[in-house]
Amino acid sequence: MFSRLIPCDIRKLVLPILYAVASLVSLNAAAQNETPAIFQREPRPMPSSLQIEAKLQLETYFSSLAQGGVGLLRLSGDGILGARAEFRRETTGFFYAADGDWYTLIAADMDASPRTYPLTVQVARQSGEVAFTRELRIDSANFIVQNLNLPRGRAYLADPEIETAELALLESLTSEITPAPLWDASGFELPHDSELSTPFGTFRRLGDDRQSRHTGWDQNVPTGAPIQAMAAGEVIFADALAIRGNYALINHGLGVYSGYAHFSELHVDEGQPVAAGQIIGLSGNTGRSSAPHLHWEIALRGKWVDGAAFLALWLPSPSGAQKDAGAAQ
Ligand SMILES: [Zn+2]
Missing domain, CATH: 2.60.40.10 (Immunoglobulins)
Known part of the structure; x- marks a missing residue:
């Protein structure tokens, strides 16, 4: 009845404003709780x-x-x-x-x-x-292009078949979705306190018209530096890969994974729960790497995403109790 008395055009203007005011009030109420x-x-x-x-x-x-x-x-x-x-x-x-x-x-x-x-x-x-x-x-995202010159003994690692097989393995591992967050209140932090270098998404020329994508970020870290888990979770892979060298992959729940490459030593095993900031290995120069550095990457539901942008996100604290019908897919 009320709505019939208001011309349609005015309703379109007034009702959203009323809703917006109501929602600001409820946002405040939520903040207090x-x-x-x-x-x-x-x-x-x-x-x-x-x-x-x-x-x-x-x-x-x-x-x-x-x-x-x-x-x-x-x-x-x-x-x-x-x-x-x-x-x-x-x-x-x-x-x-x-x-x-x-x-x-x-x-x-x-x-x-x-x-x-x-x-x-x-x-x-x-x-x-x-x-x-x-x-x-x-x-x-205006991704950049970079030439990657591999040391002579590692030039075979530019083989696209090696890369395709490794990416397929990681895609299958990171496509598993644990239906609740495993990270804790401390959230996500950089794995090492050092400068970021090559960014996510960079197109890399490997010679002979071969091109690769940079799936994560690099940091300038010498061999032997302790590297920390970016957030709490469970180690689901800790072994040597052709391109990533000694590699650790951590499941943080909800389809979020962090990977750490080129380690000189791995200090974790598959199936092991890790706390945020726990040392998971020592940096190095193993795999397709031309100098000691840390490569880290974030996957969401089987896709590589910009880890630095992910770290900048505000994330809600996980709930201790899941609502029955609320499980993520
Ligand atoms: Zn890298």
């Missing part, structure tokens, strides 16, 4: 956009994603049983976090064409299903 500061590295940032449907709030913490970027979505409202997001033909579940809201990470793979793509979020509630749809832009 948050877990103690010790459980979160930083306060949750203000979302860059807010969408409201049927008393559900969907917040995005980015206005666009660069190629290789990861974005955080937050969903809040009453009676949520579970939710999933669809972006670039990938469906991902939301997880229930310590602050009582639902979160998921979406990825823009490094080969995505820069343009807009639809993002759809479907929410299961006691009262039924609700769907949100919006457009998200993927921007060019």
